[in-house]
Amino acid sequence: MSAINNTKSFHLISSQKISFTFDGKKYTGFKGDTVASALLRNNIKLIGRSFKYHRPRGIYTCGIEEPNALIQILSEHSEPNTRATVKRIYEGMVIVSQNRWPSLKMDIGSINNLLSPIFSAGFYYKTFMGPKGFWKKVYEPIIRRTAGLGKPPKDFRSKSVHHYHNVDIVIVGGGLNGLIAAKKLINTDYDVLLIEQDSFLGGVLNNSKKIKDIDGQENVEWLKNTEDLIRKSKNIKILKDTLVTTYNFKDHLIAIEDKAVESAPTSYKSELALHKIRTKHTILANGHIERFISFRNNDLPGVMLASSFEKYIHRYGVVPDSNPIIFTNNSSTFSLLKSLVDLGCKPLAYIDYRNNSSIEKNILDFLKNNNIQTYTSSEIEGCDGTNILKEVSIRDDKKNIIKIKTSMLCVSGGINPDVHLFTQSKGLIKWDSKYLTFKPDKPFQNTITLGSASGNFNYQSLNEEVNDKLSFLKGAKEIKIKLNLNTADDLNIREIWETKHEKETLWSKSFIDLQNDVTTKDLSQAVSEGFDRIEHLKRFTTNSMGTDQGKISSINSLGIVSKILNKNISDVGTTIYRPPYSPLSFSAIAGRNTYEFYDPKRKTAIHSWHIKNNAVFEDVGQWKRPWYFKLNQSETMHQAVQRESRQLRETAGILDGSTLGKIEVKGKDALEFMNLMYTNAFTKMKPMTSRYVLMLGEDGMVKDDGIVSKINDQHFIATTTTGGAPKVLGDMEEYAQTEWPHLKVYMNSITEQFSTFNISGPKSRAIMRKVFSEVDFSNEKFPFMTFNTFNYLDTKVRIMRASFTGELGYEIYVPPKYALELWEKIFRNGKNLGLIPYGTETMHLLRAEKGYVVVGQDTDGTVTPVDLNLNWMIGKKKKDFIGKRSLSRSDTSKKNRKQLVGIIPIDKNKNIEEGQHIVEIKSLPSNIKEPIEYLGHITSSYHSPALKHCIAMALVKGGNQLMGKKIFVSKSNSSETVESEIVNPVFLDPNNRRLLS
Amino acid sequence: MFLINCPYCGERDQSEFSNGGEAHVKRPENPDSISDKEWAEYVFVRSNPKGIFYERWVHSHGCRKWFNAVRNTSTDEILKIYKLDEKPPSLDEFKHTLQTPSGEPELGSGNFTVKK
């Protein structure tokens, strides 16, 4: 039979017509329809193809628990795996079905169904083991093409936002219980947030006719009045279209709000909001979820949960089928029976697994009075039909099979309290043998469960439960609600998880997980293969691992497994429910933290000049640093770096060093503190001088380097590496506060308070003289490693004589406000003297020619200052400094540690690659079977324009004793090696004539 | 994510803080006078209990101050916060508060969701 509209009683749908497209065809629904209700209204029941077997699938439920009806929305940057049962239609919406090729009705992948023996439990682990190479070349491409859900969405810019809340009470669920709880809290001193996943409040009041009237009012009227009361209260806020997905410690909830319900995405409005909520008490009134029963072909389109069918009638005003068959093991379907009869839609048959004597008399009377074909002590054996349900087979109380033609079957296997959030909060659940379900037992956090979420399925006692459980809240009023019920008195459920097949064919499958295509047979196979622990069984079979997390079926699988193992369900236990409750869009998690906001870019004051002068940038932490400057479009990086290096050693170059970390240390005990933090001795150092410094970890390994300038014993300025700045400041704070609180010392970052320029090269003094004409830059007045402060315009600059290139050089520190102007002034003055800008790559090359190390490139956290031949930097007479004791540990003081050496190729035309191994054999076997002993590895390698051949630095075992030794360096792309020689790492100007000139 | 009550700023989100490992591990005053083994104990060895743990935190995205906390590592419950110069509370003070999230044994792992 076909769908009809319920014109009698529904109120969530307006009469406004909406048209949308599904698989290229245009359909019409009403405003307020979900995709599913609109498709059902149009008699569309086939929605997609399943994950593994490509079996036809339809709409199984009416909400978030939907395992089957997943769609791809082309009109929303091709959003995949959207639940048709939740997503609302809007004018012009374009939807396609998923996982089918070439078309939904004729799908080639469904051949997988016939290959199903190889897709059974654990097939990922077993079938595709060999032969070698087959996984990558054969199996994976086939699986990728045929298995899976929707296609990835198109690239789009997230406009999602994050909201933060700090409240006293969160009520999760705006159904009847949530509303009673909220009513109780009206105008109390508590800040309350009432969160509802749907666009409307009321839950059961909208979903069914289980409640005739409430407080003597029509359901709709009561709802409207109650919502008004809550809205008018000063302390309760309602969030609709908002789903709580996560319950973290400590009473920290994450909820996602759909801000674009019933509308197409726009370029200016946010689609999703992620709410991060901190609360003191959490009231879980999030209801229950109906479960199914496994029988032959229980996945055919046309099979639907009974309560979902009921929801379509009352929420959306569509009866999905005018004459369905009902199959149940409990009394919750009584209200559906009544609703159908009310609308003149007589069910074709009513099949109840319970026996006559245990079914309530009013149900039996109703069936009899309305002349409905009734089978008690009976069950559905299976369903048949291609692409859609055509016929059901009933096994009656005498085990006879009776076939009835129908296009819809409504199933109820019982109801489960929705304990997902409760267990996320680490509350303990307990098996209820009366209702055959797990229900919340011991909360771990400040959690209260109400109504069916707490396992209370008796509407009459709800009022009392709420009053009772919330009585501890100050000022909460006693609530009296009068419900006029239209249901059976109790659930009265009889245990059944699956029914037996009459005959076995490849097409006959009884599913336990519809989304992941797991059958009941897979469960028994997994158990027989030894996966009898529920956590193992879940992973092996992939049961309840889909995006729906087995919401309608996970308890059923426990029931089936408990029968196989002959155990109680409570002993089988459940797997752990993990957040999120329902899939969370990455765009919501990302919020506005995308593209340029994902990771802020830090730019120096000279950035605009660098761009104008064709700098190519390198990322150093968050900083953008000029890597090299292109002279013209055709210049390569190698050419640019060689040119910059040559020019600097001939005339002068200037580097924007503003990104270097700068830390100011002040205080009465600053000197003692610096002596403890660094390896160097600062006591005898004269004021207004600087030192190259090393900082170690307590393990004796080099952590950072820089230059420390001493203004006086109470005032130091330290530079750090660009990336090391926060860590160095953090370490200083830690030691000052935790280990040496008696020292009076304070420190702060001044990295962004000063721009720094490094000017170096033989002509740098001449340029500095032109720029700062009043300063005496002579060797006598301004020797190496001294500094001073000078007036410049209406500010001050600090100039230090220091160099990292091995040439005469100066560092200028200037407030950023004046930086660009000064930089340009230097260029005006340096132009005729051959001044060029240079980048970090040239800096690295020039320092390598001098054998200076770069912390983090030539060191890796396993290198001591002794390994680097920097013994001269260790204040050996100091009683203590961080890492000192470790330098005399047996391991750090042994002879054969890796030490820093220079490496040059024997054939000067050959290159050495960074990161390569140093070995003693000329040719490496092409197929390495045995470990090959290696002496060390290359840490830095450059082509030196000064020496006109490759120079490299390396860490080599006992390297200091191996000067002149021939060794071989491996290559990345061949088993050949580069014959090389170990040399002193200072390649250029070992006597520092240039530096001190 | 839990809240931490910074003794200088008040309650703030955990994300503002950094954990600094075990508290009350005193740096030896005369490192040169102790053995390699004793020094290595200080540098490398820390305890990692399930249950009550005395640890250090720093309000890194706030006041930059270090302080101590007593935390139940199996529940993430912070039982006490005290300043660096305050005496550490005695272990007995927390014995009765010790619980595990799912009522599982105090030692060993195990995720139980079902109450027997």
Ligand SMILES: [Zn+2]
């Ligand atoms: Zn603070």
